[in-house]
Every structure is written in C-alpha cells, then in structure tokens.
Amino acid sequence: MTDSSSSTSDSLESLRQRIDQLDSDILALISERARCAQQVASVKLTEDPSAVFYRPEREARVLRRVMELNDGPLSNEEMARLFREIMSSCLALEQPVRVAYLGPEGTFTEQAALKHFGGSAVPVPTNAIDEVFREVEAGATHYGVVPVENSSEGIVSHTLDSFMASPSLKINGEVVLRIHHHLLVSERTRRDQISRIYSHSQSLAQCRKWLDAHYPHAERVAVSSNAEAARLVKSEWHSAAIAGDMAAKRYELERVAEKIEDQPDNSTRFLIIGTHDVPPSGDDKTSIVAAMRNQPGALHDLLEPFHRHGIDMTRLESRPSHNGAWSYVFFIDFKGHGDDERVKAALAEASERTADLKVLGSYPVGVL
Ligand SMILES: O=C(O)C(=O)C[C@]1(C(=O)O)C=C[C@@H](O)C=C1
Numbered sequence: 001m002t003d004s005s006s007s008t009s010d011s012l013e014s015l016r017q018r019i020d021q022l023d024s025d026i027l028a029l030i031s032e033r034a035r036c037a038q039q040v041a042s043v044k045l046t047e048d049p050s051a052v053f054y055r056p057e058r059e060a061r062v063l064r065r066v067m068e069l070n071d072g073p074l075s076n077e078e079m080a081r082l083f084r085e086i087m088s089s090c091l092a093l094e095q096p097v098r099v100a101y102l103g104p105e106g107t108f109t110e111q112a113a114l115k116h117f118g119g120s121a122v123p124v125p126t127n128a129i130d131e132v133f134r135e136v137e138a139g140a141t142h143y144g145v146v147p148v149e150n151s152s153e154g155i156v157s158h159t160l161d162s163f164m165a166s167p168s169l170k171i172n173g174e175v176v177l178r179i180h181h182h183l184l185v186s187e188r189t190r191r192d193q194i195s196r197i198y199s200h201s202q203s204l205a206q207c208r209k210w211l212d213a214h215y216p217h218a219e220r221v222a223v224s225s226n227a228e229a230a231r232l233v234k235s236e237w238h239s240a241a242i243a244g245d246m247a248a249k250r251y252e253l254e255r256v257a258e259k260i261e262d263q264p265d266n267s268t269r270f271l272i273i274g275t276h277d278v279p280p281s282g283d284d285k286t287s288i289v290a291a292m293r294n295q296p297g298a299l300h301d302l303l304e305p306f307h308r309h310g311i312d313m314t315r316l317e318s319r320p321s322h323n324g325a326w327s328y329v330f331f332i333d334f335k336g337h338g339d340d341e342r343v344k345a346a347l348a349e350a351s352e353r354t355a356d357l358k359v360l361g362s363y364p365v366g367v368l
Pocket residue numbers: 037040041053054055056058059062086087088090091094
C-alpha cells in the first residue's frame with residue numbers, strides 16, 4: 001500500500017466517524033423534537049378535547065423558515081423535503097392523519113398527497129373525485145386531495161362541481177406537482193406491435209403531439225386513471241400505458257420512453273380539503289365561488305372591489321350553475337387571507353353585488 005492510498009483510507013475512516021457522530025446528534029435532536037410534538041398534542045387536547053392536530057399554517061411557516069435559514073450545500077427544496085418528513089413523523093405521533101385521494105394506488109394524486117403530508121400520512125384511495133369529498137364530509141378521513149387544474153389542459157371541472165355540492169368543506173392547502181408522463185409496457189408486451197395505448201383522457205391530451213409523431217396508428221383508449229391504464233397493460237401483450245413514476249413502480253412496468261409530455265413544464269395543482277378553517281400563515285391565498293345573474297356588467301361589478309382594494313387575482317374560472325338556466329358561477333383565487341382587512345372589505349362589497357358568494361377557504365400558498 002502506498003502512502004497516499006493509506007492517507008486516503010485514513011481520512012475516509014475519520015470522515016465516517018464524524019458522520020457517525022453527527023448522525024447520533026441528529027438522532028437525539030429528532031427524538032427531542034418528536035417529544036416536543038407529543039407535548040404540543042397534550043397542550044392542544046387540554047385546550048380543546050376535539051382539537052385539530054394538523055396545522056397547515058404552522059407547517060408552512062416551519063418549511064419556509066428552514067428554506068430561509070438554509071445555506072447549502074443541500075438545496076432549499078431538498079432541505080424542506082427532509083423537514084417535511086420529520087414533521088410528518090411528528091404529526092403521526094400526535095395523530096395518524098388519514099387522507100382520501102383520487103385513486104387507485106399509483107395516481108399522481110397519491111403522489112401529491114404524499115408530497116404535501118409526507119410519508120407518515122395514511123393514504124386512502126377512492127374511485128372518484130366526489131367520493132373524496134364524501135369521505136371527508138362523513139369524517140371517514142381527516143383530509144382529502146383532489147386535482148384542480150393542469151397547466152396545459154385547464155381546470156378539472158368535477159372538482160369545482162363537487163365544491164358546489166359540498167358546502168361545508170374548506171380548502172386547507174394547495175400542492176403543485178410537476179407531471180412527467182412515460183410510455184410504459186410490461187414484460188409480456190411485444191414492443192414492436194403496440195396497437196393500443198391506455199391513459200386518462202387528460203394525460204392522452206397532454207402527450208398528443210408525441211403520440212401523433214411516434215404512435216400515429218395506435219388506438220388511444222381513455223380510462224378512469226393513469227394507474228388503471230398501468231394495471232390493464234399487465235395482461236395485454238399489444239398495449240402500452242401512459243402514466244407516471246408511481247404507477248410504473250406500483251405495477252412494475254418498464255419505461256419505453258420517458259417524459260413524453262408535450263409541454264416540458266407540465267404541472268398539476270391539487271387542493272387539500274378539510275372541515276376546518278386555516279389561520280393566516282403570512283403568505284396565503286383565498287378561493288371563493290360567486291353565483292351571478294346573467295346580466296351585462298355583472299362580472300365587472302364582482303371584480304371591481306378586488307381591483308380597488310389592490311388584491312392580486314391568480315385565477316378566474318366560470319362554470320354553468322346547476323340551478324337555473326343562463327346563470328353562472330365564478331371560481332376566483334386571489335392572494336391574501338380572509339382575516340386580512342383588505343380582503344374582508346373586498347369580500348363584503350363583492351357579496352353585495354352577487355346572488356351568492358361563498359369563501360371556499362384561505363390557505364397557505366404551496367411551499368414544496
Ligand atoms: O406546532 C404544532 O401545532 C405541532 O403539532 C407540531 C408540528 C411539527 O412537527 O412542527 C406537527 C404537526 C402540525 O401539523 C404542525 C407542526
């Protein structure tokens with residue numbers, strides 16, 4: 001052994017000892033933090049026997065603070081992801097949180113639920129968006145996660161319609177997921193004879209150009225979810241599926257082509273729904289739904305107070321109202337919390353100008 005290799009291995013050994021020591025310190029600190037969270041739980045219960053354990057505004061503040069304090073070398077996102085998991089474990093000690101999502105297992109919605117709540121939450125798959133709403137309303141799960149808009153395909157109308165049918169539910173948060181689609185096959189698939197491609201209709205639309213270029217003659221079959229598409233491919237030798245990483249892993253499929261979405265920055269926004277209001281976190285959004293009579297200038301009248309109070313609108317969607325022809329409901333998102341004076345004033349004025357105005361919730365702007 002030469003001198004240089006012996007000094008390299010010595011320093012590797014000593015660096016590993018240092019890592020062992022640091023791991024012991026981190027372990028002790030995480031345990032101390034977890035005991036602190038247990039004490040938080042007893043304080044919450046003393047104050048209110050039906051206390052809410054999950055506090056989205058506090059979690060957003062913790063993650064934003066970690067990102068502000070971080071000096072690297074790990075990126076802010078990486079550091080926040082680690083703390084996301086620590087908090088998820090701490091919350092599970094207080095109460096294991098059950099989260100309904102648009103299933104089956106392996107959907108992007110499951111990925112969004114895990115991104116938002118961390119790996120210690122208990123995900124509960126459902127068959128449809130309105131079932132997510134029903135599970136939360138019935139108290140079968142604490143929270144729910146539903147897709148609301150995609151950057152290339154627009155709104156998910158089922159979600160907006162479900163809000164109108166579930167007046168007691170509140171938006172508690174949002175999470176944005178970068179969506180990468182892959183063309184997936186099973187070990188039985190004859191790759192040169194793919195004649196059918198399954199996916200959710202939105203995913204087929206998001207990969208339209210790629211499909212036109214690479215599989216112009218394959219039949220495109222829309223199914224209820226990407227995960228369902230992945231499941232079907234397992235038993236057919238001439239089919240492929242378009243789905244994401246979770247589905248590929250869940251159904252042990254191979255990627256024939258990766259990241260085939262037409263828009264490279266393709267992302268989907270999901271909403272967290274719950275039964276409580278969320279206090280301000282310092283950087284919040286509010287979503288409202290307003291029912292309008294179909295008369296000239298009605299939309300202008302509704303929006304004018306927001307403009308006058310300097311409120312920054314981030315989204316406006318209209319849907320036909322289900323009660324009465326020629327009436328519309330508008331879904332509006334804006335920056336700010338319902339407790340802010342400016343927001344209160346704008347909402348009071350706007351509600352005088354509409355047939356009905358409901359605040360769907362104020363919640364922290366997505367951190368991760
Ligand atoms: O601060 C609280 O209320 C806690 O319960 C602690 C804690 C955390 O681990 O930091 C855990 C869960 C909550 O959702 C928010 C934060």
